[in-house]
Amino acid sequence: MADLAREAALMRRVAEGDRQALAAIIEAHQERVWAVAYRYTQRRADADDISQEAFIRLWNAAGRWEPAARLSTWLYRVVVNLCLDFRRKQAHAPVALSGEGNEPAICDVAELESQETTARVQRAIAALPERQRMAVILHRFEGMSYREISQATGWGEAAIESLLSRAYAALRTQLADLQSLM
Amino acid sequence: MVHVTDMQMQDHLQGVLPADQELAFAAHLGECAECRRRFATWEGLWASLGRWGAPATPGDLKAKILTALPAQPAEKKGRSWLRAMRVAAALLLAAGLGHGVGRMLWRPPATTPPDAQAAAESLHLDDPTTATMLLAALEAPEGGSQ
Numbered sequence: 055m056a057d058l059a060r061e062a063a064l065m066r067r068v069a070e071g072d073r074q075a076l077a078a079i080i081e082a083h084q085e086r087v088w089a090v091a092y093r094y095t096q097r098r099a100d101a102d103d104i105s106q107e108a109f110i111r112l113w114n115a116a117g118r119w120e121p122a123a124r125l126s127t128w129l130y131r132v133v134v135n136l137c138l139d140f141r142r143k144q145a146h147a148p149v150a151l152s153g154e155g156n157e158p159a160i161c162d163v164a165e166l167e168s169q170e171t172t173a174r175v176q177r178a179i180a181a182l183p184e185r186q187r188m189a190v191i192l193h194r195f196e197g198m199s200y201r202e203i204s205q206a207t208g209w210g211e212a213a214i215e216s217l218l219s220r221a222y223a224a225l226r227t228q229l230a231d232l233q234s235l236m
Numbered sequence: 237m238v239h240v241t242d243m244q245m246q247d248h249l250q251g252v253l254p255a256d257q258e259l260a261f262a263a264h265l266g267e268c269a270e271c272r273r274r275f276a277t278w279e280g281l282w283a284s285l286g287r288w289g290a291p292a293t294p295g296d297l298k299a300k301i302l303t304a305l306p307a308q309p310a311e312k313k314g315r316s317w318l319r320a321m322r323v324a325a326a327l328l329l330a331a332g333l334g335h336g337v338g339r340m341l342w343r344p345p346a347t348t349p350p351d352a353q354a355a356a357e358s359l360h361l362d363d364p365t366t367a368t369m370l371l372a373a374l375e376a377p378e379g380g381s382q
Contacts, residue, residue: 071308080298088293102294109301114310168287175288194285197250200243219242225281232284 062121069116080109083126086196087133093191094137096180104140108132123205130192130206138184171232178228186221189214240264240271245278 067075087108092101111132179187192198192206200211200218207214240261247253248261265272294300 069309073302073305076305077298077302080301084297084301085293088297089291092291093288098294101291102297102300105297106301106304110305113305116309171284171287172289175285179285179288190285193246194282195288195290197252199247199252215243218246222242222281225285226277229281229284232280232287 058121058124061125062119065116065119065121065125068113069119076109076113079112079125083129084109086126087129090130090133090191090196091137093179093195094188095140096176100140100144104133104136107136127202127205131208134188134192134207137188174229174232178225181228182221182224185209186217186224189217190221190225193218237268238264239268240275242274242278245275249278249282 064075064079068079084105088101088105091104091108092098095101095104108129112129179190182190188207189203189209192203193200198206200214203209203214204211209217244253244257244261248258253261265275
């Protein structure tokens, strides 16, 4: 309750055009907002754009803010929608993978293998259908429960269970050899 | 035998399985080879996915966002506009009510023909009503009322 009250007070200041208040909110939430956008789009520039748009929406909507839910839930919802819309707009664009090819050359074999493993995981997640991908990102990487995912996405918990079940089954197949090596 | 569900396995791996269920979870895995096999698969997948570590947020993200912000929140601007509309609506309402009440309370003065003022001036009278009465008397049929 104290958190809700503190967030409501911050949002009232944001609604009055207080940039310091928004800066405090950005600091508190930017990592998770950006991480979701990045894991979904797998492009840093796209994650920047989505994060920026999410906080601009918060800035513009602060006047209508009602402290019924956590600010983080609201932000997750905006980011999820922006990601899904973004992918629809970019339907024909190729997905960039493995650090977007701008990393310096690596000579260490172990490091190279580690990067290749990460790239495999990224590719497997990128290959999932949109909603399955988002559900896995929120569940496995953001550590959200089914209920929290439901609040952030607006999808029912049964639908989330089904999405995750299919997504993890696909990932198990895709990454089967990695698992046997571990 | 009631087996452990996939969701319970996921919750255990996320560290969010309630403490009372953790005991039952561990006890069941101790006696059920099938669930141990399933759980080993989940553990493997969880660890594989965990190889994709947390990406580093760009250091200049906050600055970029603050630079891109409109000068004022759209809602604030909207609310100013809304306030102005509300004031205008209140003024219109007040004017309308005033007009309506005025019409209800207003009693027209004694009818004064349009030419009463001209008649008063031509007869050098200050009061158009007197002129109206004189005109009426002049126009009345001779012999008074019938």
